[in-house]
Amino acid sequence: MNLYVANDNFFLRRRILSVLLFVVFLCNNLSTSSSSSEVITIKPRHLSLLKSALQRSSGEQSDLWRPLTDQGWSPCIDLGNSPALPVKSEGYIQVFLDGGLNQQRMGICDAVAVAKILNATLVIPYLEVNPVWQDTSSFVDIFDVDHFIDALKDDIRVVRELPDEYSWSTREYYSTAVRETRVKTAPVHASANWYMENVSPVLQSYGIAAISPFSHRLSFDHLPAEIQRLRCKVNFQALRFVPHIRSLGDALVSRLRNPSWRNNKDQKNVDHLRDMTNSHSRQEPGKFAVLHLRFDKDMAAHSACDFGGGKAEKLALAKYRQMIWQGRVLNSQFTDEELRSQGRCPLTPEEMGLLLAAFGFDNNTRLYLASHKVYGGEARISTLRQVFPRMEDKRSLASSEERARIKGKASLLAALDYYVSMHSDIFISASPGNMHNALVGHRTFENLKTIRPNMALIGQLFLNKSITWADFQQALGEGHVNRQGQIRLRKPKQSIYTYPAPDCMCHV
DSSP: OHHHHHHHHHHHHHHHHHHHHHHHHHHHHHHTTTSSTTOOOOOOSOHHHHHHHHTOOSOOOTTTTOOOOOOSEEEOOOOOSOOOOOSSOOOEEEEEEOSSHHHHHHHHHHHHHHHHHHTOEEEOOEEOOOTTTOOOOOHHHHBOHHHHHHHTTTTOEEESSOOGGGTTOOHHHHHSSOOTTEEOOOOTTOOHHHHHHHTHHHHHHHSEEEEOSOTTOSOSSSOOHHHHHHHHHIIIIIOOBOHHHHHHHHHHHHHHHOGGGGGGTTSSOGGGOOOOSSOSSSSOTTOOEEEEOOOOHHHHHHHTOOOSOHHHHHHHHHHHHHHHHTTOOGGGGSOHHHHHHTTOSOOOHHHHHHHHHHHTOOTTOOEEEEOSOOTTHHHHHHHHHHHOTTEEOHHHHSOTTTTTTTTTOHHHHHHHHHHHHHTSSEEEESSOSHHHHHHHHHHHHTTOEEEOOOHHHHHHHHHOTTOOHHHHHHHHHHHTTTOSSOOOOOOTTSOTTTOOTTTSEEEO
16 A cells, blocks of 8 residues: 555656646746747658659549448447346545546546446546646536436436535545545556455445546456446447537538538538539548647657757757656657657658558548647648648638637547547548547447558658658558458457457447
8 A cells, every 4th residue: 555655646746846847848938939049940851752742643542432341340338138226326436537638538437437346426527637738627518417427327326516415525625635535546457356345445434435546547357248338338428528519510520521611601501501512522522531630749759759840849859858757758769760660750740641642632632630739830730731732620610709619628629629530531640649549449439431550661661761652652552451440359458448349349
C-alpha cells in the first residue's frame, strides 16, 4: 500500500511541476512573441513526390470509395436475458477522469464495468480540467446524460448526483487531505478481483468509494464475457453526444455530402439540399473522407523528429521539450532517420497529403480535416491544401454563430470531429493515439472503411529521396491491402475499445 501511495504522490508532484513549467514557458513565449527568436520557415520536404501528386489524374482507384464487404462479424452486446439488478446496491462509486475526450470516454466505460462488478451505484463521472487546454466541460456538457442512464438501466444504477448524506464527497474534499473513502492505490489494468478485495470493503464501511486516479484502472483480460460486452455497450451505444453536437455534426455532414450548399447559403434550410448529380469528380457523389491530423506542438516536441522547419524549429521544439518533460523523451536518443524507419514520427500535413493522393484520392475529393490545432498553422497546412483544394474543417463549414457553443472547448470540438468522423465514408489518422484508437474500434464495430497507416513502411518510403511516384504508389498500395477496416481480433493486453472482436462481436 505504502509503495502505491508513494508512487502516486511522486507522479502527482511531477505532474504539478510539469504544469507549472508549462505555464512559465507559455508566459515566456508570450512575452517574447514580438521577437524574431522563433521565426520558422516551412518548406515542402518531398518536392518530387509533391509535383507528381499535383499532376495526378482523377479517379485512379475505382474501388476506393466502395464500402467494406460483409466480413462475417456483427455486433453482439445484447446480454439478452440478463439477471435483474439486485434489490440493494452496495454503495456509491465515484471516479475522477483526466486526459482528453477519448481517454475520458474509455474511463467512463471502465467505470460502468467496475460498478457492475461491485454491484455499486455509479455517480456520473467527474471530468478533470485538462491542464493543457483548460477545458472545464463536464459529462453533461458533452454526453446525453438522460440517454446514458436509460441505456444502462437494466445493467447498473446510475445517479446524476450523490444524495445529501454524501454531499461532502467532492473533488475539493479529496484534494485537501488523505481520506478513508478515497481509493488511490488502484494499479493500472487492475483485475476484477482487485476491486472486490480492495474497494468492496470501503463500500461496506462507508457506503461510498471515490477512485482517483482511475484512467486505465481496469484490465482488458480475464474478465467475464458480460462485463466485456457491457463495456462495449457503454462505448458504442450509451455514450451519445449532447443534441447540439449531433445537430451541428449532422449539418456539417450534410454540407460535405452536398457541395452545392455554398451556392445556397441564403436559403433557410441548407441542410436538406438535393445531392449534386453533375459532379466533375469521378468519385461517387456525396462521398467524403475524414483526415484526423494529429500534429500539435506537444506531439511534435515529444517525438523528437525533424519536421523541416530548419534550425529555428529544432531549437524551439528542443526548448519546449526540455521545459515540459525535463529531458524525459526517450526518442531523443535516436536520429531522425532511425525514428522514421521505425515509424515513430508523426506524419506532417504535407506527408498526409501525399499519402492520400497515392491511395487514389483525387483533387476533387471532399476531405474534412479533423484537428484541434496544427503546429505551424496555415503555413504547415498549405501544402496539404494544394493537393486537396476542396478540404474543409469546422471553421469553413460552420458559421461563427453555429460554433459559438463549442468555441474554445477542446472536448466539444473533439466531440464534433468524432461525430463527423463516424459518419464519413473513409477515415484515416496521421498517427496512432486516443482519437485514432477510439475511431478504429468504433468503425470496426460498424464495419466502416478505416485506413490504418503502416507507419514504419511510410517512414522508410519518405526516407528514400529518389523514389518515383509510381513506386511510391505501388508500395503504399501493397502495404495497406489489409489495413482498410478488416477485422483484427484482439490480442492479450490490447484495448477492447480498439479491437472489439471477438469480445463484443460474433462471428456469423
